[in-house]
Amino acid sequence: MNKPSKKHPSSGVRLTPLGRRLAALPLHPRLGRLLLAGAQAGLPREAATLAALLSEKDILAQPHAARRREAVFEADSDLLQRLDLFEHHRSSPDLDPAAVRAVERLRDELLRIMK
Helix, strand or coil: CCCCCCCCCCCCCEHHHHHHHCCCCCCCHHHHHHHHHHHHHHHHEEEHHHHHHHHCCCEEEHHHHHHHHHCCCCCCCHHHHHHHHHHHHCCCCCHHHHHHHHHHHHHHHHHHHHC
């Protein structure tokens, strides 16, 4: 367990080194933790993409599209399914182009922040 360190100026709460890193990210702490863990595991791009997919509007244009895709793309979760669609099938008519662009922008911003 990390020992508490410097107090956060706005709350008087002591933050751990991990807490300070999370507080510096423009994300909910859970998504920040995902991003940091992915970077630590050597998968920063995948982690940034997953955080962006969870933060932005769903990339599927229609909710029933996910059910149709389940038969085509096997995945352990709907998030991994969306990651696969985002990474390999961006031209699919089932995807919302504006949502895909928003995920791309956020992913790229998160990758820049992590450098």
